[in-house]
Amino acid sequence: MPQLNVNGRLRECEAEDDTPLLWVLREQLGLTGTKYGCGIAQCGACTVHIDGVAQRSCVRPVSTVTAKEKIVTIEGLAPDAGHPVQRAWDELDVPQCGFCQSGMIMAAAALLKAKPKPTDADIDAAMTNICRCGTYNRVRAAIHLAAGQVQRKQIAIAIQTEGGAA
Numbered sequence: 001m002p003q004l005n006v007n008g009r010l011r012e013c014e015a016e017d018d019t020p021l022l023w024v025l026r027e028q029l030g031l032t033g034t035k036y037g038c039g040i041a042q043c044g045a046c047t048v049h050i051d052g053v054a055q056r057s058c059v060r061p062v063s064t065v066t067a068k069e070k071i072v073t074i075e076g077l078a079p080d081a082g083h084p085v086q087r088a089w090d091e092l093d094v095p096q097c098g099f100c101q102s103g104m105i106m107a108a109a110a111l112l113k114a115k116p117k118p119t120d121a122d123i124d125a126a127m128t129n130i131c132r133c134g135t136y137n138r139v140r141a142a143i144h145l146a147a148g149q150v151q152r153k154q155i156a157i158a159i160q161t162e163g164g165a166a
Ligand code: FES
Pocket: 035, 036, 037, 038, 039, 040, 041, 042, 043, 044, 045, 046, 047, 056, 057, 058, 059
């Protein structure tokens, strides 16, 4: 029976080799914060971290992940949802319907780990997640807030223009 290292715990799972990691996380381990959107690596709703790197779990066969690799889902990102990205998301009321948001947060957290002070171009390059509610401007503002590059009052104008292109 394969083992996965998920959110700091070794977990047993039982699945065909080609079963996407997403379904093991959601259906066997009950970690339903990671969402299914497209199933073809386009939308990013299924984003988790594997050894700190954002990965789209809908196209990652579970058999290709070893127990040595550390999987982190939105549930394990930080105790009490206290990751700087989660706090910034909360402060700026980023989510609308919320469906894409755990994937957005996981992608943003991985970005900030790799680039603690990202430019807008860095954010645009890394944040390829799709949001049907159009939260892109708030996502960008919240990443800058989480990075400590701006203060809350400095981003009022940015979020007022919400609804435009990413
Ligand atoms: S569900 Fe994985 S990228 Fe859309």
